[in-house]
Amino acid sequence: MSKKILIVGSGNAALCAGIAALEKGAAVQIFEKADEALSGGNTKYCAGAIRFTYENTTDLLRLMPRNSDPRIKVSNFGSYPTEQFERDMASFNDGLPLSDEQKRLISGSYKTMLWLAAHNVEFEPIFKRQSLFKDGVYHFWGGCPLVPVGEGPGLHKQELAEYIRLGGKILYQNEVVELLVNDQSVIGLRTNSGEFYGDAIILAAGGFESDASARAKYLGEKWCNAKVRGTPNNTGECMEMAFKLGAVSHGKFDGCHATPMDLYMKDFGNLDLEPGQRKNYRKICYHLGLIVNKQGARFLDEGENLRTYTYAQFGSRILDQPDGVAYQLFDAKVMDYLYEEYFFDDAHFEEAQTIDDLASKVEGINSDKLKETISSFNAACDPATQIDPSKLDGNCTKGLKIPKTNWAQRLDTPPFRAYPVTGGISFTYGGLKVSDNGEVLRSDSTPISGLYACGEIVGGVFFGGYPGGAGLTAGAVFGRAAGYGAVRIS
Numbered sequence: 001m002s003k004k005i006l007i008v009g010s011g012n013a014a015l016c017a018g019i020a021a022l023e024k025g026a027a028v029q030i031f032e033k034a035d036e037a038l039s040g041g042n043t044k045y046c047a048g049a050i051r052f053t054y055e056n057t058t059d060l061l062r063l064m065p066r067n068s069d070p071r072i073k074v075s076n077f078g079s080y081p082t083e084q085f086e087r088d089m090a091s092f093n094d095g096l097p098l099s100d101e102q103k104r105l106i107s108g109s110y111k112t113m114l115w116l117a118a119h120n121v122e123f124e125p126i127f128k129r130q131s132l133f134k135d136g137v138y139h140f141w142g143g144c145p146l147v148p149v150g151e152g153p154g155l156h157k158q159e160l161a162e163y164i165r166l167g168g169k170i171l172y173q174n175e176v177v178e179l180l181v182n183d184q185s186v187i188g189l190r191t192n193s194g195e196f197y198g199d200a201i202i203l204a205a206g207g208f209e210s211d212a213s214a215r216a217k218y219l220g221e222k223w224c225n226a227k228v229r230g231t232p233n234n235t236g237e238c239m240e241m242a243f244k245l246g247a248v249s250h251g252k253f254d255g256c257h258a259t260p261m262d263l264y265m266k267d268f269g270n271l272d273l274e275p276g277q278r279k280n281y282r283k284i285c286y287h288l289g290l291i292v293n294k295q296g297a298r299f300l301d302e303g304e305n306l307r308t309y310t311y312a313q314f315g316s317r318i319l320d321q322p323d324g325v326a327y328q329l330f331d332a333k334v335m336d337y338l339y340e341e342y343f344f345d346d347a348h349f350e351e352a353q354t355i356d357d358l359a360s361k362v363e364g365i366n367s368d369k370l371k372e373t374i375s376s377f378n379a380a381c382d383p384a385t386q387i388d389p390s391k392l393d394g395n396c397t398k399g400l401k402i403p404k405t406n407w408a409q410r411l412d413t414p415p416f417r418a419y420p421v422t423g424g425i426s427f428t429y430g431g432l433k434v435s436d437n438g439e440v441l442r443s444d445s446t447p448i449s450g451l452y453a454c455g456e457i458v459g460g461v462f463f464g465g466y467p468g469g470a471g472l473t474a475g476a477v478f479g480r481a482a483g484y485g486a487v488r489i490s
Contacts, residue, residue: 251459
């Protein structure tokens with residue numbers, strides 16, 4: 001008789017867990033508290049980049065065997081070896097060694113990509129955001145060369161189709177309100193529509209970023225007003241249910257994926273937009289210009305690193321500024337490099353032909369200080385500089401207290417634009433501790449019988465920051481492990 005696996009949530013991690021369990025012959029049922037339109041957790045809201053190890057172009061071609069895009073033949077994808085992934089993860093650990101979860105993420109990344117490809121998930125190169133066309137070649141940078149076809153929404157669509165093809169079931173508008181326990185084992189769950197029993201329950205319901213009170217409790221008061229980039233449904237109840245059963249809290253609870261967002265975006269993401277536009281509230285090309293606060297002053301090094309290594313941290317830095325507001329400044333020289341979200345109809349910005357006029361148009365800013373900041377910055381740049389966004393180009397300012405380490409060039413070519421931004425939150429870092437097999441663990445490292453977890457509810461994966469694309473990878477790696485583990489151990 002086949003095992004019966006119950007999964008809470010319907011995003012990337014949940015679907016990977018479901019596919020893995022179905023692959024092993026289990027009967028699987030997913031419970032999603034949203035309706036079908038709002039299902040999928042954060043997966044539908046993301047741009048879809050996935051970070052994984054690869055040695056060469058051949059490794060990438062194995063992941064997209066049916067892709068005939070002629071640009072692939074003139075692309076330099078480079079490589080992203082294990083050692084580089086380890087260094088990138090360690091650089092965000094605030095001096096801590098790699099955690100067990102991070103080691104599992106890295107070692108399982110490429111094999112999980114191959115597994116997804118074998119389950120009918122198609123990938124393609126990220127030509128728009130992760131490459132620069134130069135001298136007849138597409139040069140890829142940042143360790144994230146591929147994206148699922150259709151980005152985040154496309155990944156969800158493909159994984160859901162595979163899950164259904166393999167026989168998986170999904171119940172929408174079924175919010176889990178209680179985990180059912182018998183003699184210290186989790187044997188089922190209660191939703192708003194009834195009780196359901198199974199051999200194992202997998203929690204894949206995301207973190208707590210969508211609940212303002214939970215953000216204040218764990219992250220701090222400044223996060224009460226943060227813009228939530230993704231789903232309104234990740235409110236942390238399943239994590240709290242696990243804690244009540246003795247699960248140990250794990251990871252950095254005051255850390256999160258924090259992205260600069262349009263100041264005037266709606267609360268939560270907007271699934272009404274077309275899939276390619278759902279990221280339009282992000283504003284992550286700051287490295288090509290300047291960021292100033294309402295006092296008109298710079299407060300960070302915009303060129304500290306490639307944006308894939310800074311964008312998930314700089315949202316928090318913006319929230320530290322007066323009123324949690326900043327402005328990204330650009331001139332005409334970089335307009336062709338800005339991502340498409342800077343040009344959508346509802347992108348907010350001020351534009352002027354002179355710096356003086358721009359300073360007068362930006363609401364609430366210290367205009368005199370802004371003009372002084374730009375003048376000082378321009379004087380610190382080599383006037384002959386031509387930046388290269390495809391790499392750390394070393395074009396830096398001279399003599400500024402806060403330098404710009406790369407891509408420093410004068411703001412001197414009209415028109416000039418100022419985009420108002422604030423800090424946004426995508427997902428939280430603290431959560432549950434799980435075994436190699438996805439079992440939820442107590443403080444003494446013993447598993448809670450029948451209970452598994454994967455995805456953003458798992459702690460210990462990220463600490464002081466996040467290299468772009470690693471979140472989806474973690475969902476897939478830990479989801480697959482939990483699906484296999486639930487079938488094998490239950």
